[in-house]
Amino acid sequence: MSQNKKGLYGILLSGAIATGAYLINHYIPTDLLGSAVIALLIGMLLNPLISQCDLYDAGINWTSKYVLRAGIIIAGVTLSFGQLIEAGKYALILLFFTLITAFGVGYLCHKIFNINWKLSSLLAVSTAICGGTAVATVGPTIRAKNRDIAYAISATFIFDILTVIAFPYIGQMLGLSDTGYGLWVGTAINDTSSVVAAGYAFSDAAGVLATIVKLTRTLFIVPIVLIFSWIYAKKEVSVDSREKINIKDIFPWFILGFLAVVALRTVGIIPDTMVSPISSMSKFFLAMALGSIGLKTSLKEVSGVGIKPMVAAVVIDMSVVIVALIAQGLILQYL
DSSP states (O other): OOHHHHHHHHHHHHHHHHHHHHHHHHTSGGGSSOHHHHHHHHHHHHHHHHTTOGGGHHHHHHIIIIIHHHHHHHGGGGOOTHHHHHHHHHHHHHHHHHHHHHHHHHHHHHHHTTOOHHHHHHHHHHHHTTTHHHHHHHHHHTTOOHHHHHHHHHHHHHHHHHHHHHHHHHHHHTTOOHHHHHHHHHHHOOSHHHHHHHHHHHOHHHHHHHHHHHHHHHHTHHHHHHHHHHHHIIIIIHHHOOSOOOHHHHOOTHHHHHHHHHHHHHHTSSOHHHHHHHHHHHHHHHHHHHHHHHHTOOHHHHHTTOSHHHHHHHHHHHHHHHHHHHHHHHHHHHO
């Protein structure tokens, strides 16, 4: 059998998983899980069967690499540089505090719990930027193990379910304004669908602001990927070689494609009518990619990571939740 034909089986299987995930997600209220997380879980459940057959390997590997990059690149269609201006000074100041908190606490958890730096970084990236998408983007950049990628996404998924349920009630109990709640939710909840669900559960105004703040956070994925490319090269590539690091070798070129799509959206070359279908295609590609990552990851392997990373995930997430809540109050009071 030709290599191309063998590769097709893995791609079709990943596509079937993504399709199944979409159908399942359609019947879950408020997009609670998201098709990408469901695809990851389906892939992990199928791993014991698929791992016994090498027929799918080539296509699965191709999907987890190239379809993932394609999904990330066209995800830029939902963003524009104008959103940074629209989000305003309040959101950007708040994001400064929460980004510092996520990565600072993530580093402390790495030291205190003795977690490998790649997993602790993925947990921090998930909280700081945009949940599973950020994990799926940074994971391959730092050559993280599939089990660590799956673990970080699973931790994000669990936290997001709790926040979607709890945050609207907490916001009402604390007497937060639409602006304060929107800023808080937009910076403290990880996945975009969860931000939208929790934001609009409070009010339409809070939902709109929360979504804008969340999309602004997503733009930070560009510098974060560049930084982690450099960190990976310094920590691991340079250990094996005394040669100077070649920027061309470590630069994640797909990020330029992401920025190009954001630019096209900003100047209006991509019309409003195309945003929704292209965004849906991006989500499908990401579901395919995470499904393929799941196919390469066993549940036993993920559970073997242990409880410490999950404790670290809770500590990082709660630190950001508390800092974001305090910071939005101070910002609205003094600015």
